[in-house]
Amino acid sequence: MNANLFIPTLFAVVFAPLILGIINRTKAFFGGRHGQPFLQLYYDLFKLLRKGATYSKTTTYIFRLGPMVGLVCVLLATTLVPFGGIRSFLCFPGDILLFAYILGLMRFFTVLAALDTGSSFEGMGAAREVHFSALAEVAFFLGLIVLAKATSSASFSDMYSSSFPYIWIANSTQMLLVGVAFFLVLLTENARIPVDDPNTHLELTMIHEVMVLDHSGPDFAFILYGSALKLWVLGTIFTQTIFPFRSGSIYLDLLFSFLAMIVLGVIVGIVESTMARLRLLRVPQLLVAAAALSTVALVLSMR
Amino acid sequence: MTFFLYSLSIFLVSGLLALISKRSAFLSSFFGIAGCVAGCVLGLIPSIQVLLSGQGLSFSFPWAMPLGAFVLNIDFLSAFFLVPVFVLCALAGLYGGQYLYSYRSTHCLGFSWFCFNILVGSMALVIVAANALLFLLAWELMALASFFLVIFEAKKESVRKAGWMYLITTHIGTAFLLAMFLLMAQSAKSMNFMDWDKLEYLPSLARGIFFILAVVGFGAKAGFMPLHIWLPEAHPAAPSHVSSVMSGVMIKTGIYGLIRILSFLGFPSFWWGWTLLAIGIISGVLGILFALAQSDLKRLLAYSTVENVGIITMGLGITLLGIAYQIPVLTVIGFVGSLFHVLNHALYKGLLFLCAGAVLHGTGMRDINLMGGLLKRMRYTGLFFLAGAIAICGLPPLNGFGSEFLIYFACFTGGIPGSHNVAIPALALIIFLSLIGGLSIACFSKAFGIAFSGEPRHESMNHAHDTGWLMKIPMGILALSCILVGFLSPCLLPRIFQNYLSAEHLGILEKATFSLSQITIASIVFLFLLGILALVRSLLLCVRKVETTVTWDCGYAAPTARMQYTGTSFSQILVEFYNFFLRVKQKLSAPKGLFPEPGSFSMETPDLFQEKVFSPLFVRTGNVLCILHTLQHGRIHLYVLYIIVMLIVLLLWKL
Structure with missing residues (x-):
């Protein structure tokens, strides 16, 4: 077996928490602050892993299972997406579907764990999560259809293969539109501004953060790490769609893809610094806009 | 025999x-x-x-x-x-x-x-x-x-x-x-x-009429919307x-019956495929939306049946389009996917209804809004319901994903790269199937999360008890078969279809089953990683302090179970967004004044087609037919007269 196949997963596992550090430093820069260290999330994870845990007496094994299933799902998702021109560990026609549905399984268990606490706050967060992600899924699939149509394949590794830059140049408008749609999906799925504010302290307005209010200790570490990985995998899909760069050398490609991820962190940071969170009723409109962008791309590629 | x-x-x-x-x-x-x-x-x-x-x-x-x-x-x-x-x-x-x-x-x-x-x-x-x-x-x-x-x-x-x-x-x-x-x-x-x-040698108009009659006749049994x-x-x-x-x-x-009749009718016109696809999409999307708006557990499951029949019909529609435009990938994989979904739906919907029955048996309730905390009181039923819910949402690694995957796969590999004739229906199918997927996660996280998690919302939940073994074993077998079929589908499907499909078609199916086998590998990796993570977690926690306390309540001193989110409140945000289709009826009498009287709020989602189409239609028909009541008045001698008149008419007609 080719050891290269593990590189996309390895990059994700090692560097995923760094992107959040970059986002936070960008936000601090815009706020005129020094900000937390780039490696803050790594410290947080180690701190949480060394702590005990507190459980509500309402909860059952679903609550304990939720963070673990979520982390394993997203770990599996990292084995499906190529990185820096290196094929993913699992690649087969239709792996895009497994990717979308494995993230669905993660969402299902996160929502069940939230409802398991019997808290109204977490119920609200769960209801919003399932609502928005059902729409985000449509926008995501529309984008995938454009990619599948352009590359005549149904696997991430075949889509972002070495010939992708040529396909990209021939379909640049569509790719840019899909890229923007994927970016909106990424913001929604990862609970970033303008959909959700990860830094708010008001339970009533949150989505993702409110669902994990009751988790603590190692469980919470799993959740934080899982969300970092989710940002990473969706980010790799976005960056590879927007920046199709291939030099022919593995190391150069990897370096470039890594830099692209840092750029993604900066972009997200800029969006978070310059925008306010949307009202919850406006979020579906954002997602419908994402779907509309993908649809325009689709019309362009089908003409 | x-x-x-x-x-x-x-x-x-x-x-x-x-x-x-x-x-x-x-x-x-x-x-x-x-x-x-x-x-x-x-x-x-x-x-x-x-x-x-x-x-x-x-x-x-x-x-x-x-x-x-x-x-x-x-x-x-x-x-x-x-x-x-x-x-x-x-x-x-x-x-x-x-x-x-x-x-x-x-x-x-x-x-x-x-x-x-x-x-x-x-x-x-x-x-x-x-x-x-x-x-x-x-x-x-x-x-x-x-x-x-x-x-x-x-x-x-x-x-x-x-x-x-x-x-x-x-x-x-x-x-x-x-x-x-x-x-x-x-x-x-x-x-x-x-x-x-x-x-199959009849003119296409005649075959089209047979097709329409079959769709309406069998559709009434299968539950096609409307x-x-x-x-x-x-x-x-x-x-x-x-x-x-x-x-x-x-x-x-x-x-x-529909498939059987289609097998007699020979080469399909392209509009047959479109008809079935449209029926499938309407049944699928509206079925799951109505399911989401229900608070009666069994009613919710009934609407979700409409949704699943919709998915099967979408698969059949894409199969017919594949035949009509001669794209074997669509035909073979779409058809296998639909048939596989028939089997899967029988397993998990059968299981979910049995679980709903166990809940009804244990608590005497069907209203999700009054349930809560059942997982602690009905451990087995809860576990089986969870398996059924994962399967019905089409999530890996259970069986529901396999059949939905095949239908998606047919569209992505056969439809999307093809000409507009097949690319557009394939596109429609993918978009609506993904929407259905997202909404069914919403629907079944509500059904499981509200009914089985949290605190009891009604005192009768406190007496809830698990069922006897005669009821547990069938549910357990069904739950187990959902898991097994999910894992074994790459072996099962080629084995079952090898005698039915031609060698060329079998080759096409093998491409799909290769992907299914990769999914099985992914599922095994999933379970393996889950095991490792569980081990790590228990090792980390066994040396640390693990406390038990109450759910975070913002410091409020007297939270009650009635403050929890109910099924209706969970689905409210979705129901309002899709209200154009659902037409929810809300009744609110808000408390008024400085010393308010008790207020009330109620919400129900009656069936749109029954309310707006069938009830008025049947009432009108009934009113028209009431005219005939004048003939039926209960006077025997006049009835005898009818008979004589009828006999004379018949005699005259034969003369």
């Missing part, structure tokens, strides 16, 4: 025995269950034999029925539909034994068991009948048996209303089928299915093992 005939006769004899011994609840239950299980096991033998060997079985028997002939034929298609029928009915029968027994003092169990076994037998007969008249007779027997099963609790008005609605809908469907079969038999000059191959209105009424009214059988397999006889 002998086994199959034995099985049919066992259903009849055991049903009659149950009816005779109706004075003793124990004896009639015993005869009913024993006959049901024995008949199903005997029936499974020839079905599996046909599936594995590819050799069809047939049987004919001289029958003194005008136009009819007792011809039975088990080919691949019949065998494929027979397997879920026998498996689910045997398990539901076992479950029903204990479930119905608690009604023994007030209801006649013998009659219910008689109808149940007749229902199972007639479903099997529908699937193997190879003669139009025999098919219609079995179809009617099935409708009547299930009608009597639905009105088991006929003392309740809501149950009688539900049964009535079912009876009418199913007979409207049968009327279309009768017309279709008569026209087809006239064209083919035979009532036997084996002579119907020549129907003919689905009986499902959300009849499934909650029926005893749970009956709803399980009706939803899991009986409605599939509609799908079976």
Whole structure:
């Protein structure tokens, strides 16, 4: 077996928490602050892993299972997406579907764990999560259809293969539109501004953060790490769609893809610094806009 | 074939025995269950034999029925539909034994068991009948048996209303089928299915008419929107093992009939595929939206049946388009995906209805908004419901994902790269299937999360108890088979279809099963990683302090269980967004003034088609027909006059 196949997963596992550090430093820069260290999330994870845990007496094994299933799902998702021109560990026609549905399984268990606490706050967060992600899924699939149509394949590794830059140049408008749609999906799925504010302290307005209010200790570490990985995998899909760069050398490609991820962190940071969170009723409109962008791309590629 | 005939006769004899011994609840239950299980096991033998060997079985028997002939034929298609029928009915029968027994003092169990076994037998007969008249007779027997099963609790008005609605809908469907079969038999000059191959040479207009009649006739049974209105009424009214059988397999006889008729009609026009695809999309999306808006657990499951039938129909639609535009990938994988979904839906919907029955049995409630905390009180039922919920949302690694994957796969590999004729329907299917996927996660996280998690919202939850073993075992077997079928699908599907598909088509299927095998590998990796993570977590926690406290309540001193989010509040944000389709009725009397009176709020989602289309239609028709009431006045001498007038008219006509 080719050891290269593990590189996309390895990059994700090692560097995923760094992107959040970059986002936070960008936000601090815009706020005129020094900000937390780039490696803050790594410290947080180690701190949480060394702590005990507190459980509500309402909860059952679903609550304990939720963070673990979520982390394993997203770990599996990292084995499906190529990185820096290196094929993913699992690649087969239709792996895009497994990717979308494995993230669905993660969402299902996160929502069940939230409802398991019997808290109204977490119920609200769960209801919003399932609502928005059902729409985000449509926008995501529309984008995938454009990619599948352009590359005549149904696997991430075949889509972002070495010939992708040529396909990209021939379909640049569509790719840019899909890229923007994927970016909106990424913001929604990862609970970033303008959909959700990860830094708010008001339970009533949150989505993702409110669902994990009751988790603590190692469980919470799993959740934080899982969300970092989710940002990473969706980010790799976005960056590879927007920046199709291939030099022919593995190391150069990897370096470039890594830099692209840092750029993604900066972009997200800029969006978070310059925008306010949307009202919850406006979020579906954002997602419908994402779907509309993908649809325009689709019309362009089908003409 | 002998086994199959034995099985049919066992259903009849055991049903009659149950009816005779109706004075003793124990004896009639015993005869009913024993006959049901024995008949199903005997029936499974020839079905599996046909599936594995590819050799069809047939049987004919001289029958003194005008136009009819007792011809039975088990080919691949019949065998494929027979397997879920026998498996689910045997398990539901076992479950029903204990479930119905608690009604023994007030209801006649013998009659219910008689109808149940007749229902199972007639479903099997529908699937193997190879003669139009025999098919219609079995179809009617099935409708009547299930009608009597639905009105088991006929003392309740809501149950009688539900049964009535079912009876009418199913007979409207049968009327279309009768017309279709008569026209087809006239064209083919035979009532036997084996002579119907020549129907494919008819002009496309005639075949189109047959297609429409079949879609309406079988669609009423299968639950195509807008003919689905009986499902959300009849499934909650029926005893749970009956709803399980009706939803899991009986409605599939509609799908079976449609496929069977399509097999006679030859090369399809492109609009057939579009019609089925459109029906599938409408049923799928509206079905899951209405499911989301329900607070009655069994009603929710009934609407979700409409959704799943929609997915099956979408797959059939894309199959027909594949044939019409000669794209074998769409045809083969779309068809295998639809059939696989038929099997999967029988397993997990059967399971979910049995679980809903266990909840009803344990708490006496069907309203999700009053439930809560059941996972602690009904551990097994909760676990089985969770398995069913994961499967029905189409999430890996359970079986629901396999069939949805195949349908998606057909579209992505066969439809999207093709010409606009197939790319556009494939596109529509992918988009709506992904929307359905997202919404069903919402629907079943609500069903499980509100009913089984949190704190009890009503005092009757505190007395909830798990069911006995006779009810647990069938649920456990179904849950296990959902898991096994999910993992083994890459081995199962080629094995089943190898005798049915040509070598070229089998090659196409193997591409899809290769992907399924990769998914199985991914699932095994998933379980492995989950095990490691669980180990890590327990190692980390075993040396640290683990505390138990209350759920975070913002420091409020006296939280109560009634403050929890309910099912209605969970779905409210979605229901409002999709209100254009749902037309939710809200009643709010808000508290007013400085010293407010108690306020109230209620919300219900009646069926749109029933409210806006069928009720007005039937009321109008009823009003028009009321004119005829003047003829029926109860005066005997005038009735005698009618007869004389009629006789004279007939005499004059013949002169």
